[in-house]
Amino acid sequence: MARVLINIPRQIRAGETFAIRTLIQHGMESGYRPDGAGGVLARDIITSFTASFEGEEVFGLELSPAVAANPFITFSMRVQGSGTLRLRWRGDGGFDQSEVRQIIVT
Amino acid sequence: MRHVLALLLALQCLTAALAQERRSGFDDMARETQAMQREDAANPAMLWVDEGAAIWSRPAGAQGLSCANCHGAAEASMAGIAARYPAWDEGRFTAIDLAGRIAQCREQRQHAPALARESEGLLALAAFIGLQSRAMPLAPPADGRLQATRAWGEALYRQRRGQLDLSCAQCHDDNAGRRLAGSTIPQAHPTAYPLYRLEWQGLGSLQRRLRGCMSGVRAEPFAYGAAEMIAIEAWLAQRAAGMAVETPGVRP
Numbered sequence A: 001m002a003r004v005l006i007n008i009p010r011q012i013r014a015g016e017t018f019a020i021r022t023l024i025q026h027g028m029e030s031g032y033r034p035d036g037a038g039g040v041l042a043r044d045i046i047t048s049f050t051a052s053f054e055g056e057e058v059f060g061l062e063l064s065p066a067v068a069a070n071p072f073i074t075f076s077m078r079v080q081g082s083g084t085l086r087l088r089w090r091g092d093g094g095f096d097q098s099e100v101r102q103i104i105v106t
Numbered sequence B: 001m002r003h004v005l006a007l008l009l010a011l012q013c014l015t016a017a018l019a020q021e022r023r024s025g026f027d028d029m030a031r032e033t034q035a036m037q038r039e040d041a042a043n044p045a046m047l048w049v050d051e052g053a054a055i056w057s058r059p060a061g062a063q064g065l066s067c068a069n070c071h072g073a074a075e076a077s078m079a080g081i082a083a084r085y086p087a088w089d090e091g092r093f094t095a096i097d098l099a100g101r102i103a104q105c106r107e108q109r110q111h112a113p114a115l116a117r118e119s120e121g122l123l124a125l126a127a128f129i130g131l132q133s134r135a136m137p138l139a140p141p142a143d144g145r146l147q148a149t150r151a152w153g154e155a156l157y158r159q160r161r162g163q164l165d166l167s168c169a170q171c172h173d174d175n176a177g178r179r180l181a182g183s184t185i186p187q188a189h190p191t192a193y194p195l196y197r198l199e200w201q202g203l204g205s206l207q208r209r210l211r212g213c214m215s216g217v218r219a220e221p222f223a224y225g226a227a228e229m230i231a232i233e234a235w236l237a238q239r240a241a242g243m244a245v246e247t248p249g250v251r252p
Helices: B002-021 B031-038 B045-056 B067-071 B098-108 B120-131 B144-158 B168-172 B206-216 B227-239
Strands: A004-007 A018-024 A046-053 A056-062 A072-077 A083-091 A095-103 B087-089 B094-096 B195-197 B202-204
Touching (some): A004 A095, A004 B045, A018 A046, A018 A083, A046 A072, A056 A072, B045 B067, B045 B120, B045 B195, B087 B098, B094 B144, B094 B227, B098 B120, B120 B202, B144 B227
Antiparallel strands (some): A004 A018, A046 A056, A083 A095, B087 B094, B195 B202
């Protein structure tokens, strides 16, 4: 399991836009770097990120080998009421990590 | 005694005068990079801090002791600790740096497998412990036994080395603030280590940075944990005494 930092504002009001900030530990090996033995290091990157709120996708992103290690992804969203936010990172070599957080409207 | 006091006073005045001109590498960074360090949610080094906090309370070794079993909550017991290193090691009668102390504690007290220099675990613990001193002034111990180490460190700092025949001081004292290719030459104050360097795409120690500089001037770098490395660290800490700890920092 990769380490993940997720930042959700403490105060969220219904209908108001707020930012979710995420940081995940991942080497993002581009697939273009030489290894020590004359070959090329195999590509190992996160290829997609999705955020769903109450089962509905609210944000999606496709990542490329040009993205630096430990990708920092931030996006804004708006909710009418409290619910569950599911964040999912998928990538090469079967990488699949999900984090679930509660969004609580105050 | 009076001579010593006068000397101390003179030193203090000198440090105070220097303190006004000293700049952390942070001050010369791009705004975007500064923003990464300023905000924990955007600072990738916090991923390692998180890992360090986990290791702190994870039992290791034959007796199943964790760091927390002896030291308790790091927030209390480790506040200001990282700001004092390198310090004097009573057991080995030599100077020791924070990474060395962590590895020593792990081996001799936890009886756990040693953490290698620059390993992810050791960097994570050093970053976690360093964070507990954030915003505190660097406070090298007044221990007189460290004087020889610092003097040696200063000599190494001023010694020309490598095929380019450059000393640390020629860049970081004489030409600090000017540019070397595209980047500003910093004054080389070790206030933010271990730090996340964008070029490394990961966390690294001061010794990694020093080794990078040494191979940059085409000198043979000292090994990780070498006495020379710790001497240079001790001198740099003395040189930066009083500056605020920024651990875990971000640098370009």
